[in-house]
Amino acid sequence: MLNYAIKRLGLAVVIVSVAMFLLFSMIYLIPGDPASVALGPRATEAMKAALRERMGLDQPIWVQFWNFYSGAWTGDLGTEILSERPVLTVVMEQLPYTVALIVGGISWSVALGIPLGCLAAVRRGGWVDRIVGVLSVAVIAVPSFVIAIYALLIFAVWLQWLPAIGAGEPGEPGDQLVHLILPSLAVGIGWVGYIARMVRASMLEVLEASHIRTAYAFGLPDNQIIYRYALSIAILPTVTLLGIGIGQMLSSAVFAEIVFSRPGVGKLVYDAILTRNFPVVTGAVLVTTAFFVLLNLIADLIVGALDPRVRSNF
Amino acid sequence: MPVLSVTGLNVRFSTEDGSVHALKDVSFDVPERRIVGVVGESGCGKSTLINAILGLLAKNGEVSKGSILFQGDRDLTKLGATEMRALRGEEIATVFQDPMGALNPVFSVGQQMVNVQYRSGLSKAEKRKRASEMLKQVRIPDAEAALSRYPYEFSGGMTQRIAIAMALMMEPALLIADEPTTALDATLEVATIELLQELQVKIGCSVLFISHHLGVVAELCEDVVVMYAGEVVERGTVRQVFNDPRHPYTVRLLECDPARQKKRMRHLPTIPGEIPDLRARPEGCIFAPRCHRRFGACANTPPDMETGTGHVARCFLADQPEPVGAQG
Ligand SMILES: Nc1ncnc2c1ncn2[C@@H]1O[C@H](COP(=O)(O)OP(=O)(O)OP(=O)(O)O)[C@@H](O)[C@H]1O
Ligand SMILES: [Mg+2]
Numbered sequence: 001m002l003n004y005a006i007k008r009l010g011l012a013v014v015i016v017s018v019a020m021f022l023l024f025s026m027i028y029l030i031p032g033d034p035a036s037v038a039l040g041p042r043a044t045e046a047m048k049a050a051l052r053e054r055m056g057l058d059q060p061i062w063v064q065f066w067n068f069y070s071g072a073w074t075g076d077l078g079t080e081i082l083s084e085r086p087v088l089t090v091v092m093e094q095l096p097y098t099v100a101l102i103v104g105g106i107s108w109s110v111a112l113g114i115p116l117g118c119l120a121a122v123r124r125g126g127w128v129d130r131i132v133g134v135l136s137v138a139v140i141a142v143p144s145f146v147i148a149i150y151a152l153l154i155f156a157v158w159l160q161w162l163p164a165i166g167a168g169e170p171g172e173p174g175d176q177l178v179h180l181i182l183p184s185l186a187v188g189i190g191w192v193g194y195i196a197r198m199v200r201a202s203m204l205e206v207l208e209a210s211h212i213r214t215a216y217a218f219g220l221p222d223n224q225i226i227y228r229y230a231l232s233i234a235i236l237p238t239v240t241l242l243g244i245g246i247g248q249m250l251s252s253a254v255f256a257e258i259v260f261s262r263p264g265v266g267k268l269v270y271d272a273i274l275t276r277n278f279p280v281v282t283g284a285v286l287v288t289t290a291f292f293v294l295l296n297l298i299a300d301l302i303v304g305a306l307d308p309r310v311r312s313n314f
Numbered sequence: 315m316p317v318l319s320v321t322g323l324n325v326r327f328s329t330e331d332g333s334v335h336a337l338k339d340v341s342f343d344v345p346e347r348r349i350v351g352v353v354g355e356s357g358c359g360k361s362t363l364i365n366a367i368l369g370l371l372a373k374n375g376e377v378s379k380g381s382i383l384f385q386g387d388r389d390l391t392k393l394g395a396t397e398m399r400a401l402r403g404e405e406i407a408t409v410f411q412d413p414m415g416a417l418n419p420v421f422s423v424g425q426q427m428v429n430v431q432y433r434s435g436l437s438k439a440e441k442r443k444r445a446s447e448m449l450k451q452v453r454i455p456d457a458e459a460a461l462s463r464y465p466y467e468f469s470g471g472m473t474q475r476i477a478i479a480m481a482l483m484m485e486p487a488l489l490i491a492d493e494p495t496t497a498l499d500a501t502l503e504v505a506t507i508e509l510l511q512e513l514q515v516k517i518g519c520s521v522l523f524i525s526h527h528l529g530v531v532a533e534l535c536e537d538v539v540v541m542y543a544g545e546v547v548e549r550g551t552v553r554q555v556f557n558d559p560r561h562p563y564t565v566r567l568l569e570c571d572p573a574r575q576k577k578r579m580r581h582l583p584t585i586p587g588e589i590p591d592l593r594a595r596p597e598g599c600i601f602a603p604r605c606h607r608r609f610g611a612c613a614n615t616p617p618d619m620e621t622g623t624g625h626v627a628r629c630f631l632a633d634q635p636e637p638v639g640a641q642g
Contacts, residue, residue, distance in 0.1 A: 210415040218430045219402035232420050308464040
C-alpha cells in the first residue's frame with residue numbers, strides 16, 4: 001500500500017509539473033506585452049520596463065520558466081499586480097469556500113446517487129428503476145448554472161426556505177452550512193445522475209458474477225449480498241469516476257459562486273479576468289489544478305484501499 | 315431414506331418467445347453417503363436442476379410440477395425463501411465450476427470463510443480457527459496465512475480447493491458440485507477428485523456431482539443419472555449404466571467418449587442431429603428424432619422402464635438392449 005501511494009504521488013508531481021508548463025507557455029504565448037496589458041495604455045516606457053524587471057520578464061525564457069516552476073513548488077506564485085499581496089495568500093483565502101462547495105457537491109452526489117443506483121439495479125425494470133433512469137438523464141442534461149438559478153429562485157426567493165446569497169457569517173458553522181446547501185446541490189446534482197447510472201450499471205454486472213451466486217448458495221442474507229458483497233465491488237468505478245468528476249464540479253463551482261455571490265476561487269478567477277489581474281488567474285488555476293490532482297490521488301488511494309487487486313498491480 | 319429424492323420435477327422458464335420447458339418429469343434419488351453423477355450435453359438442464367434444488371431459479375423460472383424431498387421430510391419446492399436460505403450453506407453446500415470467479419475478489423479468504431459461518435454461535439477467533447483447520451484439510455499450505463490472502467493470490471486449483479473447504483466446513487448433508495473440475499487441467503482434476511472422495515468419506519455426506527466428463531463420473535461416482543434435453547433418460551449404478559446401457563442416447567454417448575473407444579477410428583463418432591428446441595417440446599420420445607432405433611411407438615411418451623434394481627431407462631426398447639459399438 002505504501003509503495004502504491006508513493007508511486008501515485010510521483011505521478012501526481014509529474015501531472016502538476018506538466019500543468020505548470022502548459023500554463024506557463026499559455027501566458028507566454030498570449031500575444032502582447034504583459035507589462036503593457038497590466039499597466040494599461042497610458043503607462044510610460046519606464047513604468048513598463050520597471051514592471052518587466054520586477055516580474056522577471058527581461059530574462060531568458062528558460063530562466064523565467066525555472067523561476068516560475070521552482071517558485072511555485074515553494075509556494076511563491078508571484079504577487080498581485082495592484083495590491084502587491086502574495087498570490088498564494090489571496091488564493092488560499094478563497095480556497096476553503098470552494099473546497100466546501102466541492103465537498104458539499106460530492107456529498108450530495110454520493111448520498112443520493114449510490115442508494116438510487118442500487119435501488120434501480122435491485123428493482124431492475126420496475127417503476128423505481130424507470131424513475132431513477134429518467135431523473136438521471138434529466139439532471140445530467142441540464143447545465144448546472146441553470147439548476148443553480150432555478151434552485152435559487154425556488155428555494156430562496158419563492159419558498160424562502162434557504163438563504164439566497166453569500167457564504168454565511170464567518171465563525172458560525174451552522175449558518176455557513178445552511179448557506180452551503182443550495183450552491184452545493186447545484187454543483188453536485190448532475191453527478192447524482194452520473195453516479196446513479198454508473199452504480200446501477202456496475203451493480204447489474206456484479207450481481208451476475210459467479211461469486212454472487214456462491215454467496216446466495218451459502219445462504220447469506222440478501223441485504224448482505226447486495227450491500228456488502230456486490231456494492232463493495234460496484235462502487236469501485238464510481239470512485240474513479242468521481243475523481244474525474246471533480247474537474248467538472250470545479251467548473252460548476254465557478255457558476256455557483258457567481259450566481260450565489262459566494263466567495264471562492266471561481267469568483268476570484270472571474271473577477272481577476274475582468275480586472276486583467278493575470279498573476280492571480282495563473283495562481284488560482286495552478287492551485288485549483290493541484291487541488292484536482294490531489295483529490296484524484298485520494299480517489300485512487302481509496303480504490304487501492306478497497307480493491308486488493310488494484311493495490312497489487314502498482 | 316435418501317438424502318434427496320426428486321420426483322416428477324418439471325421446470326419452466328417464461329421468455330418473450332414462449333415457455334421453455336427446461337426440465338420434464340425428472341426423477342432420481344441421492345442415497346445417503348453416496349456420490350451420484352449427473353451427465354449430459356451442454357444445455358440439457360444440469361444447472362437448472364441444481365438451481366431448482368437450491369431454490370435459486372432465475373426470476374422467470376418456476377417448478378411447475380413435482381417434488382424435491384430433502385431428508386425425507388422437507389419438500390424444497392414448497393419451502394419459503396427464509397427456510398431455503400437456512401438450508402443453503404448449512405445442510406446443502408455447493409461448489410461451482412469457475413474457481414477463479416467463485417470467491418469475492420475484494421474480501422480475503424478468511425473474511426469470506428468466517429462470514430459464511432454467520433449462523434453459528436462461535437466467536438470470531440473460533441470461526442477463523444475452524445476455517446484454517448478446513449484449509450489444512452484441503453492441503454492449502456500455510457493455512458493460517460492463507461486466511462488473510464485474497465482469492466486472486468491463489469492458482470485455479472488452490473481456489474477450487476478453498477471453495478471445497480468453504481462448502482464442506484459446515485459439514486452439510488449434501489454437497490452439490492457443478493462441474494467443479496472442468497476448468498482445471500488433467501492432473502489437477504485427478505487431485506481434486508481424490509480430495510472430494512476423501513472428504514466425502516470423512517464428513518459422511520452425499521454428493522451430487524455434475525459433469526460432462528464420463529471418465530470422471532465413472533471414476534468418482536457410484537450412481538449416475540443421464541440427462542438429455544431436460545429429461546432423465548437413464549439412471550442406475552455406474553456399473554449398470556456404463557456396462558449395460560439401455561437407452562439409445564446413453565449408448566451413443568458412451569460410443570462418443572474418446573476414452574472408451576476400443577478400436578481406433580478415423581473420426582470420433584458424434585450423434586447426428588441437434589438438441590431439440592425446448593420451447594416447442596415434441597410429443598413422444600424427446601430423443602426420437604436423433605435415434606437410430608426409432609420406430610412407430612416413439613411418437614408416444616415412453617415409460618420409465620426398470621430393467622434392474624434401480625436401473626431405469628425412459629425407452630420403449632429398454633428391455634431389448636443393443637451391444638455398445640453396434641452402430642460404430
Ligand atoms: N433464465 C432462463 N430463461 C430461459 N431459458 C433458460 C434460463 N436458464 C436456462 N434456460 C434454458 O434451459 C436449458 C437448460 O439450461 P442449463 O443452463 O440448465 O443447461 P446445462 O446443462 O447446465 O448446460 P451447461 O453444460 O452449458 O452448463 C437451456 O435450453 C437454457 O437455454
Ligand atoms: Mg451449467
